[in-house]
Amino acid sequence: MATRPQLAFSIGLTGGIGCGKSTVADMFAALGASIVDTDLIAHSLTAPHGAAMPALLAEFGADFATPDGALDRAKMRALVFSDAGARARLEAILHPRIRDATAAAAAIATGPYVIFVVPLLIESGTWRERVSRVLAIDCSEETQVARVMTRSALAADQVRAIMATQVTRAQRLAAADDVIVNDDGLEALRPQVERLHALYIAKATDRDKQE
Structure with a gap:
């Protein structure tokens, strides 16, 4: 996806592994936000008969598939952690397909704003724009x-x-416009999510009026 999703107001939600991105996204969804989760898209692409599987198996070999035809994630994880070239080959296959699927999901979003859940948002270098x-x-x-x-x-x-x-952690916080702290359980999360939801609704409404 070479251009920004065609939405008036959108959020890129990110965080390190284990920070609770999916939990927070689910809370925003319950309040009415549209959620586009790039990890879920990647999983669907690499599931049995997933759209990326033929290209992945052609590139890496049939032994990178599980018996049911999905990507063998453990085996691929071990490879890309030890081989930067393999990581680049994997990303060259997956990233364009993820971008296309993300754009398609964003195009049919019905909420007042959309949240893109992108674990490596800061690392990607392009999502910020x-x-x-x-x-x-x-x-x-x-x-x-x-x-x-x-x-x-x-x-x-x-x-x-x-x-x-x-x-x-410091780099991620420095790049963020907003931060939710998830150290203390669901009850501590809820008011933070509600506050930001109200802020995003207001900003989305303002953006609509300007356009």
Whole structure:
């Protein structure tokens, strides 16, 4: 997607692994925001019979598929963590397809504003220009590690290796227009989400009036 999604007002929601991006996105969705989750799009592209699977198997070989025809994520993760060239080849296949699917989802969004959930928004270098504001979900690194170990059954050093491929917490916060702190559970999240939802509604309304 070479140009910004054709929406009057949009948010790029990002955060490090284990920060709670999906939880926060679900809360915004419950308030009426349209959510476009690039991770979910990537999963659909690499599911059994997913649109990206023929190109991926042609590039990496049939042994990168699971028995049901999905991408073997564990095997691909191990490869791209050790081989920057393989990562670039993977991204060359997935990223254009993700951009196209993201644009298609944004085009039919019906909420007062759209939130793009983009884990590597800051790292991508291009998303900042496509959205009106960047929202970072933040928590301590210790919380990140504990959540991912519980959720994904990974060892602490594996989680920290993933974190090391992402921008630092300080870099993410510096790039954000808005921040939600997710260290203290759902009840602490709710008022933060409600406050920003009201702000985004107001800004979306202002943008509509200007146009």
